[in-house]
Amino acid sequence: MYNAITDVEGLEVGHWTDSQAATGCTVILCRRGAVAGVDVRGSAPGTRETDLLRPVNLVQRAHAVLLAGGSAYGLDAANGVMRWLEEQGLGLDVGVAVVPIVPAAVLFDLDIGRSDVRPGLEAGYAACQSADSGPVTEGCVGAGTGARVGNLMGPLTRTKSGIGTASRHIAGGLTVGAIVAVNAFGDVVDPTTSQIIAGARNPHGKGFLNTVDALHGELGQTMLGFASNTTLAVVATDAVLSKEEANKLAQMAHDGLAQAIRPVHTMFDGDTVFALGTGRRKEVTVNISALGAVAAAVLAEAVVRAVREATSLAGVPAARDLS
Numbered sequence: 001m002y003n004a005i006t007d008v009e010g011l012e013v014g015h016w017t018d019s020q021a022a023t024g025c026t027v028i029l030c031r032r033g034a035v036a037g038v039d040v041r042g043s044a045p046g047t048r049e050t051d052l053l054r055p056v057n058l059v060q061r062a063h064a065v066l067l068a069g070g071s072a073y074g075l076d077a078a079n080g081v082m083r084w085l086e087e088q089g090l091g092l093d094v095g096v097a098v099v100p101i102v103p104a105a106v107l108f109d110l111d112i113g114r115s116d117v118r119p120g121l122e123a124g125y126a127a128c129q130s131a132d133s134g135p136v137t138e139g140c141v142g143a144g145t146g147a148r149v150g151n152l153m154g155p156l157t158r159t160k161s162g163i164g165t166a167s168r169h170i171a172g173g174l175t176v177g178a179i180v181a182v183n184a185f186g187d188v189v190d191p192t193t194s195q196i197i198a199g200a201r202n203p204h205g206k207g208f209l210n211t212v213d214a215l216h217g218e219l220g221q222t223m224l225g226f227a228s229n230t231t232l233a234v235v236a237t238d239a240v241l242s243k244e245e246a247n248k249l250a251q252m253a254h255d256g257l258a259q260a261i262r263p264v265h266t267m268f269d270g271d272t273v274f275a276l277g278t279g280r281r282k283e284v285t286v287n288i289s290a291l292g293a294v295a296a297a298v299l300a301e302a303v304v305r306a307v308r309e310a311t312s313l314a315g316v317p318a319a320r321d322l323s
Contacts, residue, residue: 004136005177007167008236010034010278013179014131015142015163016077016123022113022314025068025077026142026163027127028179028234031090033061034276036103037246041254041264042230042271046072046106053274055243059101063090064128065274066104067143067163067181067232070118074106080124105272107183107230109146111155113314136165136179139309140318143181143232148316149261149307150200151185151228151268152211158228159198159208160318161188164306166298172284176291178253178299180233182306184261185268187211191259191300198307198319206322212262230270231257233302235295241277245288250275252292256299273299 001007010030017024038053052059064081068074082100085091091098110118127142140147144163151158161184167177182188187199187208200209235253250273257264257271265271275295310318 001167002135003167004165005167005179005236006133006136008175008177008278009238009280011236012131012133013136014127015137016119016127017141017145018117019145019313021117022146023069023109023118024142024145025066025074025119025123025127027081027131028065029128029131030063030276030278033063034278035060035241035243035246036062037243037250037275038103039250039254040272042269043267045270045272046075047272048075048078048104049101050103052101053103055247059092060243062103063100064102065234066102066124068104068106068119069109069143069146071106071108071110073118075104076121077119077124078102078104080121081128084125084128103274105232107143107181107232108228111228112146112316138162138164138305140311140313144306147181147183149182149184149188149198150211152200152214157201157203158316159201160310160312160316161198161307162310164302164309166301166305168294168298170294174237174239174281174284176237176294176298178233178235178302180231180299180302180306182231182303183229184231185229185266186261186263188260188303188307189262190304229268231261232272233299234274234276235299236276237291238278238280239284239286239291240279240282246275246277248288249292249295253295253299256296259300260303
């Protein structure tokens, strides 16, 4: 195992990264399609094709999920993913053509690096070209290139973040994996110790402010970094899922964000979790409650890895470089 979402059979991950502009995108490919669900908890989301994933709607399978920087501009990268999938003959067969189903979500990174460079069609296409089922590069790559955490007091005190991934095998031979680009208003904590490991830095000395505590006081009235957030994640399993179960899996996985990001799901975040079921383990009976609990734990681990694997970029220091 790679301790990555690619440990789930049937998935591939590819990144497109522009380190100079501090932006990028990440694609999670499922060439044979995967039953998909989504749960949006943040109040400032930027998404595409999420309505298709509701259980009452016709389409059953997605062929890729795109996570991108660039705010709403970054949704254009999904067109590149669609073009690549179409060239491979992959998508929903509508008789006269195939139509790839590519749900997507974006995070805000326009205030780091260059605001006039965003992932577009070519970036989404390139991410697909680089995708494979092996180890996944973490840190300041792909959708995590421009990610930061601890935005309470604005750009001068935030900490660099990135993209992280993790996976676990569970009873019955199933695998659960997660990948997440962490661009949160709040702080990231180690769920096992509740210690802040990345977040709003103390402007008067070493260490981090506690954002939740700070919101109780005068800082709660300012929140200078309110517009610069959103955490995007995909959780996946090789179990056979219905659309209802995929949506429940996405819902329960949000608990992993709550375990590792404090506060989370604010009015200034667009936190979105997608769920995929590749169905490669048809012989295993699904306990969606167990899968959801494991997905939350794996996602929390991936959040921690996103900040620990990040490196300083575009003038924003990473936690590893803070003494």
